[in-house]
Amino acid sequence: MQDFLQMVFGRLTPQDFVHEPIMAGAGIGMVLALLAAFAGLTIFKKWGWLWRNWITALDPKKIGIMYIVVAVIMLLRGFADALLLRAQQATNGSAELLNSDHFQQIFSAHGSIMIFFVGMGLIFGLFNLIVPSQIGSRDVAFPFLNSVSFWLFTAGMILINMPMVVGEFSTAGWLAYPPLSGLEYSPGVGVDYWIWSLQVAGIGSMLSGINFFVTIIKMRAPGMTLLKMPIFTWSVLTSVSLIMFAFPILTVTLALLSLDRTLGMHFFTSMAGGNPMMYVNLIWAWGHPEVYILVLPAFGVFSEVVATFSKKKLFGYTSMVIALIAIAVLSFTVWLHHFFTMGAGADVNTFFGIMTMVIAIPTGVKVFNWIFTMYRGRVEFKTPMLWFMGFIVTFTLGGLAGVMMSVPAVDFQFHNSLFLVAHFHTMIVGGVLFGTFAAITYWFPKFAGFTLNEKLGKIAFWFWIVGFMVAFIPLYILGFMGATRRLDHYDPSMGWQGLFIVAGFGVVLIGIGVFFQVLQLVYSIWKRNENRVGNDPWGGRTLEWAMHTPPPEYNFAVIPTVTNRDEYWELKKKKKTLKEPEYEDIWLPKNSAAGAIVGLFALIFGGAIIWHMWWLMVIGLVGVVVTLIIRLTNDEPDYKLSAAKVAKHELKFKEKTV
Amino acid sequence: MSRAEEEVANQEKKTLGFWIYLMTDCVLFAALFATFAVLRGNTAGGPSGLEIFDLPFVLVETMLLLTSSFTIGMALLGSVRGYHKQTIFWLIATFALGVAFLSMELYEFNMLVAEGNSWQQSGFLSAYFTLVGAHGLHIAVGLLWMAVLLIRLVHFKFRKTDINRLALLGLFWHFLDVVWIFIFTIVYLVGGMA
Numbered sequence: 001m002q003d004f005l006q007m008v009f010g011r012l013t014p015q016d017f018v019h020e021p022i023m024a025g026a027g028i029g030m031v032l033a034l035l036a037a038f039a040g041l042t043i044f045k046k047w048g049w050l051w052r053n054w055i056t057a058l059d060p061k062k063i064g065i066m067y068i069v070v071a072v073i074m075l076l077r078g079f080a081d082a083l084l085l086r087a088q089q090a091t092n093g094s095a096e097l098l099n100s101d102h103f104q105q106i107f108s109a110h111g112s113i114m115i116f117f118v119g120m121g122l123i124f125g126l127f128n129l130i131v132p133s134q135i136g137s138r139d140v141a142f143p144f145l146n147s148v149s150f151w152l153f154t155a156g157m158i159l160i161n162m163p164m165v166v167g168e169f170s171t172a173g174w175l176a177y178p179p180l181s182g183l184e185y186s187p188g189v190g191v192d193y194w195i196w197s198l199q200v201a202g203i204g205s206m207l208s209g210i211n212f213f214v215t216i217i218k219m220r221a222p223g224m225t226l227l228k229m230p231i232f233t234w235s236v237l238t239s240v241s242l243i244m245f246a247f248p249i250l251t252v253t254l255a256l257l258s259l260d261r262t263l264g265m266h267f268f269t270s271m272a273g274g275n276p277m278m279y280v281n282l283i284w285a286w287g288h289p290e291v292y293i294l295v296l297p298a299f300g301v302f303s304e305v306v307a308t309f310s311k312k313k314l315f316g317y318t319s320m321v322i323a324l325i326a327i328a329v330l331s332f333t334v335w336l337h338h339f340f341t342m343g344a345g346a347d348v349n350t351f352f353g354i355m356t357m358v359i360a361i362p363t364g365v366k367v368f369n370w371i372f373t374m375y376r377g378r379v380e381f382k383t384p385m386l387w388f389m390g391f392i393v394t395f396t397l398g399g400l401a402g403v404m405m406s407v408p409a410v411d412f413q414f415h416n417s418l419f420l421v422a423h424f425h426t427m428i429v430g431g432v433l434f435g436t437f438a439a440i441t442y443w444f445p446k447f448a449g450f451t452l453n454e455k456l457g458k459i460a461f462w463f464w465i466v467g468f469m470v471a472f473i474p475l476y477i478l479g480f481m482g483a484t485r486r487l488d489h490y491d492p493s494m495g496w497q498g499l500f501i502v503a504g505f506g507v508v509l510i511g512i513g514v515f516f517q518v519l520q521l522v523y524s525i526w527k528r529n530e531n532r533v534g535n536d537p538w539g540g541r542t543l544e545w546a547m548h549t550p551p552p553e554y555n556f557a558v559i560p561t562v563t564n565r566d567e568y569w570e571l572k573k574k575k576k577t578l579k580e581p582e583y584e585d586i587w588l589p590k591n592s593a594a595g596a597i598v599g600l601f602a603l604i605f606g607g608a609i610i611w612h613m614w615w616l617m618v619i620g621l622v623g624v625v626v627t628l629i630i631r632l633t634n635d636e637p638d639y640k641l642s643a644a645k646v647a648k649h650e651l652k653f654k655e656k657t658v
Numbered sequence: 659m660s661r662a663e664e665e666v667a668n669q670e671k672k673t674l675g676f677w678i679y680l681m682t683d684c685v686l687f688a689a690l691f692a693t694f695a696v697l698r699g700n701t702a703g704g705p706s707g708l709e710i711f712d713l714p715f716v717l718v719e720t721m722l723l724l725t726s727s728f729t730i731g732m733a734l735l736g737s738v739r740g741y742h743k744q745t746i747f748w749l750i751a752t753f754a755l756g757v758a759f760l761s762m763e764l765y766e767f768n769m770l771v772a773e774g775n776s777w778q779q780s781g782f783l784s785a786y787f788t789l790v791g792a793h794g795l796h797i798a799v800g801l802l803w804m805a806v807l808l809i810r811l812v813h814f815k816f817r818k819t820d821i822n823r824l825a826l827l828g829l830f831w832h833f834l835d836v837v838w839i840f841i842f843t844i845v846y847l848v849g850g851m852a
Binding site: 142211213217218244251253260263265266272273278625629633 | 661678782
């Protein structure tokens with residue numbers, strides 16, 4: 001009986017569903033929210049709508065919106081984690097909110113979720129929404145693959161949230177260094193949750209990278225040479241190139257760690273010939289480019305925003321492109337600066353220190369170009385522009401801290417301290433999050449047909465930026481004072497508590513900012529008729545603003561021919577519209593459930609390995625393979641939208657604008 | 659763009675996309691080779707490559723795989739020129755050679771484990787099994803692809819889409835051959851000779 005149960009359920013026992021109060025509360029809350037969503041869908045008879053319009057959709061605009069919805073929900077989860085961490089440190093554990101085991105699970109989850117499911121989710125959402133229309137295309141190169149990528153991302157997201165209900169999460173930090181993450185010191189399911197959540201989502205990211213690379217190389221509108229490409233698309237091109245080179249390394253690293261843990265191999269163990277430092281090298285050979293994968297698209301967003309709201313063309317377009325490429329190449333030559341203390345020797349550390357300083361040069365070029373773009377422009381301080389200004393300040397501060405740490409001798413002092421924690425939060429929050437907030441405010445009206453409320457957006461921004469400074473400047477100081485990261489309690493005589501309380505207050509301010517952002521969204525949707533706008537609310541410069549609002553599934557009835565860098569701006573200046581249409585048949589991908597089914601089987605596969613249910617793992621794997629074979633051998637994945645129908649659609653849009 | 663032009667463009671996208679996929683796979687193998695290079699000497703009291711590799715055996719494996727690269731090339735040429743029977747013949751030959759290669763590899767793995775030299779023995783053996791096994795896994799996927807394609811080619815009498823798929827499979831197969839040459843050199847020749 002015991003053997004049979006173990007064969008069926010693997011490591012899973014009823015005990016795994018029992019959690020301490022806070023985690024149980026979160027888990028029950030999550031389950032109740034899901035049940036409420038199911039009930040709502042059933043009561044309002046929306047299942048069919050959800051299935052037809054979203055789950056089976058291959059339209060990149062819809063996939064993009066789904067990415068952003070998932071990422072925003074994960075942002076709220078990650079932020080709740082941050083609140084708990086700050087509460088623990090501000091009270092020095094005296095509130096007895098978290099025991100140290102739970103504290104460790106939370107900081108591991110906070111980091112992993114924020115990078116993989118917030119950062120990556122937001123930028124992939126933007127890729128999907130903006131890239132095809134910005135290059136004057138109707139779709140991405142491989143629409144089905146795009147759906148698979150999204151559902152793998154979602155499967156990974158579910159896996160990383162499952163520990164709240166069953167089992168536990170990793171306590172080994174967001175990069176799970178061995179030997180701590182090895183079987184000897186983490187025998188439970190936590191690290192396996194971490195591995196398989198990231199592995200499944202990471203494979204999705206890699207496929208997406210290939211997809212967008214081919215889209216940008218092969219599907220630009222006629223006339224759009226590489227140097228006439230909008231700068232956001234350029235930033236995406238460099239970002240996906242990094243994905244193509246970096247993500248296979250992540251796949252290998254996670255696979256090797258998993259082999260150590262499930263088959264008893266010795267890659268990263270501290271005995272039998274394993275080498276834990278090899279893991280640290282491998283994970284950062286992916287991890288450092290990953291930082292740029294996230295931030296380069298944010299650079300692209302800011303380049304678009306600053307040009308649009310300064311009513312000027314971007315200053316130094318060519319140097320911006322060169323800087324993007326330089327950063328992308330250099331990002332593979334700096335990984336060792338994450339562990340100067342490894343003891344690689346003075347020569348190696350010097351090389352990586354100097355390369356790290358060199359990478360600041362193209363970044364500096366970009367900062368100056370953005371500032372020169374504003375110079376003598378007619379700058380409009382709309383919300384996206386505020387996020388941009390906030391970004392310039394935080395990013396420069398954080399960047400300077402980074403250059404400080406690139407000196408190996410200095411880094412020995414800062415390594416693993418809160419100074420480092422403050423540095424990378426300044427870069428990622430100030431760069432990636434502010435960038436995507438700017439992007440969402442900027443492009444929202446294109447896809448919704450109405451703008452987000454400016455006043456609430458500005459209030460949210462001010463709470464965010466002030467809260468951000470109050471939350472993280474104390475961490476820089478604490479780092480100088482010797483506070484290391486990941487402390488669930490410290491000796492009161494260190495005199496740190498005051499600064500931790502200030503940092504905690506800062507997070508509360510950010511929380512108010514987040515509240516205003518949610519309020520902004522809800523209020524704007526509620527009062528949408530007051531903020532209705534046409535195709536071009538901001539005076540845009542690139543082709544996506546030439547589409548109807550909200551855009552039809554085919555984006556452009558007639559594919560535009562491009563003669564200029566700021567094609568739409570030039571068209572408006574010459575008082576021309578896109579070419580007078582001669583409609584033709586358009587082929588679009590049919591909806592497909594296969595992507596979601598692949599995601600479901602991948603979820604089963606990952607979950608089964610985590611719990612050692614080998615029979616279920618086989619089902620998951622066979623499910624993925626069979627679904628893919630069935631789908632990939634389908635020769636008729638497209639349907640035709642006839643010229644007459646396109647004309648009818650277009651007429652409707654024209655009537656609406658008149 | 660007419661539908662016919664669009665189909666040509668779509669095929670070009672697939673070819674480029676597949677090349678890029680192969681390059682990402684190249685990075686994946688590069689990472690595995692790097693780990694192997696780091697752990698090569700970490701035998702932890704277990705055997706080294708010199709003691710366990712049977713070079714003539716591996717040479718036969720290598721020859722099988724190299725021949726299969728030739729046969730799939732013949733299949734590809736046949737499919738482009740419309741020689742259906744020849745294409746099927748050469749594809750079946752490739753499939754058989756692939757199965758033979760994979761069987762030999764599994765036999766080798768099996769022998770090693772039976773002699774007590776499993777992947778749990780040392781860092782070196784973990785890296786060896788993983789690198790060679792990852793290549794074998796790719797071969798297995800290629801064989802599955804080939805089987806599905808064979809059925810389709812026979813059943814649908816050489817549709818254009820299937821001929822295009824065969825071209826991509828050819829790329830994949832040649833790529834695995836190249837990876838194997840590196841494995842043969844770096845793992846077996848360097849590790850198996852004194």
